[in-house]
Amino acid sequence: MRMYDLIEKKRNGGELSAEEIRWMLSGYVSGKIPDYQMSAMLMAIFFRGMTDEETSVMTDAVARSGDMMDLSPIAGVKVDKHSTGGVGDKTTLVIAPIAAACGVKVAKVSGRGLGHTGGTVDKLESIPGFRADLNREEFFAAVNKTGLAVIGQSGNMTPADKKLYALRDVTATVDSIPLIAVSIMGKKLAAGNDAILLDVTCGSGAFMKKTEDAVELAKKMVQIGQRAGKRMAALITDMDTPLGHCIGNILEVKESIEVLKDGGPEDLREACLALSSNMLYLADLGTLEECRAMAQEAIRSGAALQRLADMVEAQGGDSSYVLDTGKFSEAPYCEEVKAQKDGFITHMDTESCGIASVMLGAGRETVDSAIDPAAGIILQKKTGDAVKQGETIAKLYASDQKLFATAAERYQKAIVIGEEKPAERPLVLARVEKGAVEMF
Ligand code: URA
16 A cells, blocks of 8 residues: 555545555554655545545544553443533533532543643642542542542553644644544544533634534534444534633632532533533433433532532542632732723634633643643623723733733733624534434
């Protein structure tokens, strides 16, 4: 087999066989196929797309390119949730404890923040002592004991995705729906769960800017998972506005705990109820309505909050911070961003809001940057809110006052104030299951 022939075949719109895809991926991971040939292939895929069969085979090859997690030492139904990323997206901290409190096992491998989006592992590591680097035995023992655990990705999982993603990043081939589906589902299949709920975010803070693209990505990923024998569903959720009122690690942990204490902002509560009830549904615990009632009860009774405290304790963290969030340290400096005129916030460029938070130290510009857990933004006003000139629309927090000037400017530019109140967008835009798409 020659890589040249496969590139030519794909460039001309042909379909690669399973054997060709497996040969290509293993050759790339072992270094026999150079980056320049794989770059040409990625660009050919970008323009020609991939058939369902090609996408499934490539996902399977990515999943098997490194260690596969065998979750069989964990008793019960294991349900995963994956978000395609967003700003202020802290739902895992709320829904994993809800699902565990309702009897589902959540053995979750999560990522760190990169670029404008945050990562669950960074948020959890802002709790003193919390360890996301449990070995497999510790991970299984923690899930068996408390019903949930969240760890970071180990060095040996899906090396093909690591190499391919780095190459896509520098060859303008990230935003290809089949390649995103392969990348995400490759990691999900390697993580070994029985069922997977996908949260496909959509809007100015997400990879997918348009609802129809988000639906297409969701359909592809649901189909890949089903072909691999997983129970699958996807929600398309709004990321045209940051989720909740907080961006930044400690701020987001505190806001998640507010929701688990039966408070918190309405949009975040609703997102968490929609996602957790779908996780329970995938675990076969009842209809969606019954599952929603179970999730609500897990919050109301305090059972979900207790699960979060148990998880933190089992992973070496100080659970007293969960029960008393006043113990978290606060950033020493705060700067207020003011509305420049009267009107309504008609749009928030959510990616820019995320970048402003990164500029304050809450995220990383590169994989090795250090983050400041206390840095971030509290949004006082969001899309649809009325504002008066000079009124505070956001509070920025940082450990270095010099960071405020550029971050405040970036945030200010992200906010559009107009005369008319904009139409409300539903938080859950669509749901995909078994080939059917329900639009809301
Ligand atoms: N997230 C991933 O893991 N991979 C992609 O390609 C895009 C988003």
